[in-house]
Amino acid sequence: MLEATELECERGGRTLFRGLSFALAAGDVLRVAGLNGSGKTSLLRILCGLLTPTNGEVRWRQTRIQALREEYSRELVYLGHAPAVKDDLTPFENLCIACRLMGVEPRKEAVSWALSAFAVPDVPVRKLSQGQRRRAALARLLMSDGVPLWLLDEPFAALDTAAVAYTEELIERHLAAGGSVVYTTHQRTGIDSRARMVQL
Amino acid sequence: MIAVARAIVARDLLLALRRRSDVATALLFFIIVASLFPLGIGAEPNLLRGIAPGVIWVAALLSSMLSLGRLFAGDHADGTLEQLVLGAAPLGVVVAAKTAAHWLVSGLPLVLIAPLIALQYDLHADLYGVLALSLLLGTPVLSIVGAIGAALTLGLRGGGVLISLLVLPLYVPVLILGAGSVEMAAAGLSAQGQLLLLGAMLMVARHSRRWRSRRRCAFPWSSSPPQKSTR
Numbered sequence: 001m002l003e004a005t006e007l008e009c010e011r012g013g014r015t016l017f018r019g020l021s022f023a024l025a026a027g028d029v030l031r032v033a034g035l036n037g038s039g040k041t042s043l044l045r046i047l048c049g050l051l052t053p054t055n056g057e058v059r060w061r062q063t064r065i066q067a068l069r070e071e072y073s074r075e076l077v078y079l080g081h082a083p084a085v086k087d088d089l090t091p092f093e094n095l096c097i098a099c100r101l102m103g104v105e106p107r108k109e110a111v112s113w114a115l116s117a118f119a120v121p122d123v124p125v126r127k128l129s130q131g132q133r134r135r136a137a138l139a140r141l142l143m144s145d146g147v148p149l150w151l152l153d154e155p156f157a158a159l160d161t162a163a164v165a166y167t168e169e170l171i172e173r174h175l176a177a178g179g180s181v182v183y184t185t186h187q188r189t190g191i192d193s194r195a196r197m198v199q200l
Numbered sequence: 201m202i203a204v205a206r207a208i209v210a211r212d213l214l215l216a217l218r219r220r221s222d223v224a225t226a227l228l229f230f231i232i233v234a235s236l237f238p239l240g241i242g243a244e245p246n247l248l249r250g251i252a253p254g255v256i257w258v259a260a261l262l263s264s265m266l267s268l269g270r271l272f273a274g275d276h277a278d279g280t281l282e283q284l285v286l287g288a289a290p291l292g293v294v295v296a297a298k299t300a301a302h303w304l305v306s307g308l309p310l311v312l313i314a315p316l317i318a319l320q321y322d323l324h325a326d327l328y329g330v331l332a333l334s335l336l337l338g339t340p341v342l343s344i345v346g347a348i349g350a351a352l353t354l355g356l357r358g359g360g361v362l363i364s365l366l367v368l369p370l371y372v373p374v375l376i377l378g379a380g381s382v383e384m385a386a387a388g389l390s391a392q393g394q395l396l397l398l399g400a401m402l403m404v405a406r407h408s409r410r411w412r413s414r415r416r417c418a419f420p421w422s423s424s425p426p427q428k429s430t431r
Contacts, residue, residue, distance in 0.1 A: 048286060069290070070289065073286045083279060084282065084283045086278065087278070089215070089218070098283065100203065100204065102287060103201075
């Protein structure tokens with residue numbers, strides 16, 4: 001489904017990686033490993049189309065993602081470095097807005113359920129801890145059932161063991177349903193064993 | 201697509217409602233700047249009547265610019281801008297929706313309060329309508345042109361000053377036509393020409409913005425990661 005060929009990324013005059021090729025089929029999971037500053041986030045941003053690679057290209061179902069644009073955007077969930085939740089809104093409002101941006105009108109019960117599954121309290125995000133913010137961001141995964149591609153940048157950062165286990169379970173379920181996942185992490189996790197690895 | 205645009209406008213209005221002080225700051229700035237001139241120049245009615253359109257328009261420009269820095273900066277800092285770019289709507293729609301919300305929050309209040317300011321300057325009551333109409337046509341242009349500056353200076357240190365240098369020269373035609381329309385009406389002539397030109401500028405700005413944002417490369421955030429600025 002997702003195919004990267006001869007990717008090269010240059011940031012600030014420094015080449016981060018070169019000649020990177022891989023393909024991801026339905027049900028595949030890919031772990032991007034590397035030191036700090038080795039270009040993990042840049043690779044994920046290239047994969048979701050936020051960043052143009054210096055060389056090479058990314059194809060989604062045989063079509064270049066630059067040609068697909070919004071059609072491709074609808075097929076993926078990207079959770080970036082920053083949790084992408086607004087401080088002044090509650091997690092509930094944040095999640096509803098995130099769904100609407102994806103072009104889906106959310107059901108109230110589904111949103112409440114997703115947030116309670118991640119045990120996120122319903123207070124303005126400003127009052128939440130880092131881990132709780134991350135949970136509020138991860139709750140989006142529960143709202144994106146039919147979305148085939150998940151691109152997760154450090155999804156386990158700042159999470160406690162229970163939340164890590166639950167996120168792993170969600171990823172497993174997503175893979176079993178025929179989805180694909182690309183993730184970066186510095187931690188050891190339960191899905192590492194079945195993940196293919198790209199070392200930067 | 202329209203649903204997504206509506207969601208973005210609703211989101212930005214909700215955020216403005218939660219941070220009412222930001223909205224109030226720009227509006228109060230407008231009122232205070234416009235009120236300083238009569239105090240500084242003195243209460244000479246004929247002089248005040250003469251400078252009123254220009255002063256009110258300059259105050260509107262400055263006030264609209266004050267809030268430009270926040271147009272994309274907040275979303276850029278917390279990562280929501282990436283999600284907007286990756287949303288179901290084309291980038292052009294996202295920018296249009298955000299600009300529309302910016303105008304509703306920072307431009308529309310100026311249009312509504314302008315007659316009150318005009319009262320201070322002893323402007324003739326017949327001119328209130330022309331003044332409000334010129335602001336109604338002109339302030340959206342300010343928001344749209346300002347959005348270019350906000351996007352170009354996003355993530356730069358000292359972007360606030362740079363944005364003024366970039367955007368203020370581009371505001372000049374709006375200022376000339378906006379203030380000119382009121383002056384024409386004050387002189388007993390028809391302000392139709394200026395107002396039509398303002399309307400035309402609004403249409404051109406709207407259209408060219410759509411063209412610009414179709415080319416993704418015009419936006420710095422599509423090619424640079426957010427860490428660059430936060431580091």
